[in-house]
Amino acid sequence: MQESLETLREEILDRVAHCGSEPELDHLRVEYLGRKGRITLLLRGLREIPAEERPQAGEQLNRLRQLVEEQLEARLAELKAREKERILREERVDITLPGSRWERGQIHPLTLVMDEIIDVFLGMGFEIARGPDIEDDYHNFEALNMPKDHPARDMQDTFFVSQERVLRTHTSPVQIRVMESRKPPLQIIAPGAVYRHDDDATHSPMFHQVEGFMVDGHISFADLKGVLTHFIRRIFRAEIKVRFRPSFFPFTEPSAEIDIECMLCGGKGIPKDQQVCRVCRGSGWLEILGAGMIDPQVFRFVGYDPEKVSGFAFGMGVERIAMLKFGIEDIRLFFQNDIRFLRQFACL
Amino acid sequence: MKLTVHWLKEFVSFRGSPQKIAEALTMAGLEVESLVPLPAEGEGGNDWLIEISVTPNRGDCLGILGVAREIAALTGEHFRLPPTSPHAGDPTLKQVIDVKVMHPRLCPRYSARVVQSVRVAPSPSWMQSRLEACAIRSINNVVDVTNWVMLETGQPLHAFDLARLTSKRIVVRRAGAIKKFVTLDGIERQLAPEDLLICDGDAPTALAGIMGGEDSEVRTDTQSVLLESAHFDPLTIRRTAKRLGLHSEASHRFERGVDPEGTLYALDRAVFLLEKMAGGIPLKGVVDRRARQKGTKPILLRTEKVKGLLGIGLSPKETERILKSLGMKIQGRTKAGLKVMPPSFRRDLTREIDLIEELARLHSYDRIPSTLPLVQPGGGKVDAPLRWERKIRSFMVGEGLSEMVNLPFASSDMNRRFCGIWQGQRSPVAILNPLVQGDAEMRLSLIPGLAGNLGAHIAQKARGFRAFDLGKVFSLDPKGVPEERECLAGIIFGRRERKGLRVMEEPPLTLLDVKGLVEGILELAGVEQSTVWTIPDVPSCLHPGKAASLQFVDGSRMGYVGELHPDLCEELGLPSALIFELDIEGLVQYAPRQLTVRSLPRFPSVERDLSIVLEDGFPAQQIVSWIKEQFNHSLIEDVHVFDQYKGAPVPEGKKSLAYTISYRAKDRTLTDAEVNSLHRDLISRIGEVFGAQLRE
Numbered sequence A: 001m002q003e004s005l006e007t008l009r010e011e012i013l014d015r016v017a018h019c020g021s022e023p024e025l026d027h028l029r030v031e032y033l034g035r036k037g038r039i040t041l042l043l044r045g046l047r048e049i050p051a052e053e054r055p056q057a058g059e060q061l062n063r064l065r066q067l068v069e070e071q072l073e074a075r076l077a078e079l080k081a082r083e084k085e086r087i088l089r090e091e092r093v094d095i096t097l098p099g100s101r102w103e104r105g106q107i108h109p110l111t112l113v114m115d116e117i118i119d120v121f122l123g124m125g126f127e128i129a130r131g132p133d134i135e136d137d138y139h140n141f142e143a144l145n146m147p148k149d150h151p152a153r154d155m156q157d158t159f160f161v162s163q164e165r166v167l168r169t170h171t172s173p174v175q176i177r178v179m180e181s182r183k184p185p186l187q188i189i190a191p192g193a194v195y196r197h198d199d200d201a202t203h204s205p206m207f208h209q210v211e212g213f214m215v216d217g218h219i220s221f222a223d224l225k226g227v228l229t230h231f232i233r234r235i236f237r238a239e240i241k242v243r244f245r246p247s248f249f250p251f252t253e254p255s256a257e258i259d260i261e262c263m264l265c266g267g268k269g270i271p272k273d274q275q276v277c278r279v280c281r282g283s284g285w286l287e288i289l290g291a292g293m294i295d296p297q298v299f300r301f302v303g304y305d306p307e308k309v310s311g312f313a314f315g316m317g318v319e320r321i322a323m324l325k326f327g328i329e330d331i332r333l334f335f336q337n338d339i340r341f342l343r344q345f346a347c348l
Numbered sequence B: 001m002k003l004t005v006h007w008l009k010e011f012v013s014f015r016g017s018p019q020k021i022a023e024a025l026t027m028a029g030l031e032v033e034s035l036v037p038l039p040a041e042g043e044g045g046n047d048w049l050i051e052i053s054v055t056p057n058r059g060d061c062l063g064i065l066g067v068a069r070e071i072a073a074l075t076g077e078h079f080r081l082p083p084t085s086p087h088a089g090d091p092t093l094k095q096v097i098d099v100k101v102m103h104p105r106l107c108p109r110y111s112a113r114v115v116q117s118v119r120v121a122p123s124p125s126w127m128q129s130r131l132e133a134c135a136i137r138s139i140n141n142v143v144d145v146t147n148w149v150m151l152e153t154g155q156p157l158h159a160f161d162l163a164r165l166t167s168k169r170i171v172v173r174r175a176g177a178i179k180k181f182v183t184l185d186g187i188e189r190q191l192a193p194e195d196l197l198i199c200d201g202d203a204p205t206a207l208a209g210i211m212g213g214e215d216s217e218v219r220t221d222t223q224s225v226l227l228e229s230a231h232f233d234p235l236t237i238r239r240t241a242k243r244l245g246l247h248s249e250a251s252h253r254f255e256r257g258v259d260p261e262g263t264l265y266a267l268d269r270a271v272f273l274l275e276k277m278a279g280g281i282p283l284k285g286v287v288d289r290r291a292r293q294k295g296t297k298p299i300l301l302r303t304e305k306v307k308g309l310l311g312i313g314l315s316p317k318e319t320e321r322i323l324k325s326l327g328m329k330i331q332g333r334t335k336a337g338l339k340v341m342p343p344s345f346r347r348d349l350t351r352e353i354d355l356i357e358e359l360a361r362l363h364s365y366d367r368i369p370s371t372l373p374l375v376q377p378g379g380g381k382v383d384a385p386l387r388w389e390r391k392i393r394s395f396m397v398g399e400g401l402s403e404m405v406n407l408p409f410a411s412s413d414m415n416r417r418f419c420g421i422w423q424g425q426r427s428p429v430a431i432l433n434p435l436v437q438g439d440a441e442m443r444l445s446l447i448p449g450l451a452g453n454l455g456a457h458i459a460q461k462a463r464g465f466r467a468f469d470l471g472k473v474f475s476l477d478p479k480g481v482p483e484e485r486e487c488l489a490g491i492i493f494g495r496r497e498r499k500g501l502r503v504m505e506e507p508p509l510t511l512l513d514v515k516g517l518v519e520g521i522l523e524l525a526g527v528e529q530s531t532v533w534t535i536p537d538v539p540s541c542l543h544p545g546k547a548a549s550l551q552f553v554d555g556s557r558m559g560y561v562g563e564l565h566p567d568l569c570e571e572l573g574l575p576s577a578l579i580f581e582l583d584i585e586g587l588v589q590y591a592p593r594q595l596t597v598r599s600l601p602r603f604p605s606v607e608r609d610l611s612i613v614l615e616d617g618f619p620a621q622q623i624v625s626w627i628k629e630q631f632n633h634s635l636i637e638d639v640h641v642f643d644q645y646k647g648a649p650v651p652e653g654k655k656s657l658a659y660t661i662s663y664r665a666k667d668r669t670l671t672d673a674e675v676n677s678l679h680r681d682l683i684s685r686i687g688e689v690f691g692a693q694l695r696e
């Protein structure tokens, strides 16, 4: 008995250790521990052995059963772990296959640039105002110090809707509309579409401007320089060179045009290879903004006292800024709306 | 304005390269547009041609002397005038020519001299080449001298053949009854009564300040020349030049204001050159008809004002230095500031602010500091319209539509086909001078632009196209006043593209996809509950069976969705695309101003489906409305359609609709028995009301 149990134990342990799968293990469990299993039968056979040997034999058998159960469990856990490992080893996705998602749309680059401009000014505490695209002669010209028959009107080729109404040639009339209805202090930007009777690689009959102005008791030309320099550095880069030079607009005095150093030639104009830079045409500078102190006459038109308030105004072309930022040479690309063009701005 | 560096150097000496001078001019407000070397001219090395873009306020710089004065002011160098043949009193001139100015306001000054015995011939080549470099065609020595002096002084001159002025009486008058005049370019001009003419007695001989006439022009046989150096009213010249489309070097200058004190100097300079170039013998005398003038008062320039406006104080010394360098006279010094008299050639300087600009300009904008003003609170916020725009754009982009920016012009044909949110109730805004004759109106709808974008992409073999435009449309209101409306429109065609492996083909887009886009907009505006879809009067550009209008519960129109009408697609060569257009400006006015959040339910809901077979034309929404409004049970939380099916086993002409009903009690978990009994009740009532077969 002693010996045969020992042999059985060896046999079972050996078979469990070599068992390679869960069904095989289940099979072994039935074979030894099932209702007709060998250990079960041996336990049942205890009744037939002499009473004085029974407790010892019973204990030995029970220990064997317990050992077998433990071994089966351990082997099962081992097999499950091995199976999991196998699955993890074998289940693979080719990560070089394309990911799957819905195609997104693209916001127009002009909107993106417009938003960027707006956000810089919002960050400086400006607020937004808007005006009509179809503007009357008074707001578009007259109140901006451009009386009928003034040569300054030649600077802006105009679309006429009637004798008295035009497609606004700039966003400056919003200045007038805001000042007519509100009192200083004002710090406003007015984004929008404007129209000029013009069509070539650098001019579109419709384009976008952002007008801005600030009016209060003591606003100076130095403030104009500060605000616009800050703006330019935010839109382009912090160390870009900026210059202010005198110019003329009928509704500002003193007036300025603001240039940034050319991004293509780095402000050199005529780089070493002697080829005149095609972006700045050799000057090394690119015009980016028009600005000036609001003319006292404009203040009188809106009923402000130029002795009590002062202010500056500025205007910029959104397309021009976008063209310079991204090296776009033909303005018409913006209005062709080719998806292949638009998609390039996905990362902006 | 074109000039050469050598010419400039005759009047002001300056050191430094042409590039340096160009830079200095640009930084003083005379923007140099180009600087190019001229072919070698011999002595003095290569000359350079400078092109300056002269702003409309600086008429004085339409003469080289003006530019030279500017350089002298900028550099402190000495400025010198070129030599003249001075006039002197000589009463005998009256017998040669008489001048009568009928309208002194339109011609405040008329000066003239006579040069006899000129020999008309070609100009020497140096004169010709310089004139031509400055874009003036060389004619003959007499005409060339007048142009030369105009380039130098900015004062336009005109030379008449004295022999051809038969009456010997110059009359400056309005055209009045004179209807026609042949200018020296041989073109017959139609005159308006208010045009200003120079007449020889009664016969017109020049269009004042614009162009001379053919008859009195200087020719090879001319012997005596009458030189006119006058000053005309800028507006009168501008109106006539504009109306006739006749823009000359002379009119350009008169429009921008010529120095009224400069007429005699220019005459004397021209006479000097005629003596040298054409061997002429001048008469000493001069005609100088001059309107009585108001005395000009000095301008008070306040130190405080300068400081306040520029943000930097200038020392009295610097201030006076700048003013004097520009030819201004200090007529008095007070505590407040200076009394300043600008020179006659600076007609743009009439106010204190004009002087402040000159101070800033000459002191240099670069030397004015940059400061950041104190900003008043209240701004810095993305306002409602911008917030809406940004929300809408990001929704559209997430739905796979790309943003288009189209020009807002349209042909009347397109405006007739696509009349947008006003649905034919409005007429379009016409443009009087369109760039392209075909596109002579402002768009009534954003759809033509989007349809064009679709067409362009189809031409490039795109398989699908999804785009939107958020922009203005324009119409005339019932009073004929233009109205603008911010609209949103979209166009979708093909299948929605999925990136990656093609596991299954996406179904083609349908009307429900475009309706879904609009519902998304309504949801983000919080107005889904206040809108209704209506079938009648959908725009005629749409397929009548696949279209709907959107209205607010108060009846106002908000837009439409639909499939493009097949006839229209055929005519325009477009595939059948789905479109929508919404009056965004109107729509957001209905958006709730305040959001109130409800607490979440504490007890679970129970869902039951029901399916019903109805006539094919039956609108699915009716059942939903009936359950919500008529059946209206407090335990029914929500009802929605989830399926529509046609085909076997559903009989021909019928369809099966399937709905999900959500039941929920606020205060307890509903039992199955409770829900089942309520659902059965609902089913039998629907059966009665709609006479339909139902399946649970």
Ligand SMILES: [Zn+2]
Binding pocket: A262, A263, A264, A265, A266, A267, A268, A269, A277, A278, A279, A280, A281, A282, A283, A284, A285
């Ligand atoms: Zn460059």
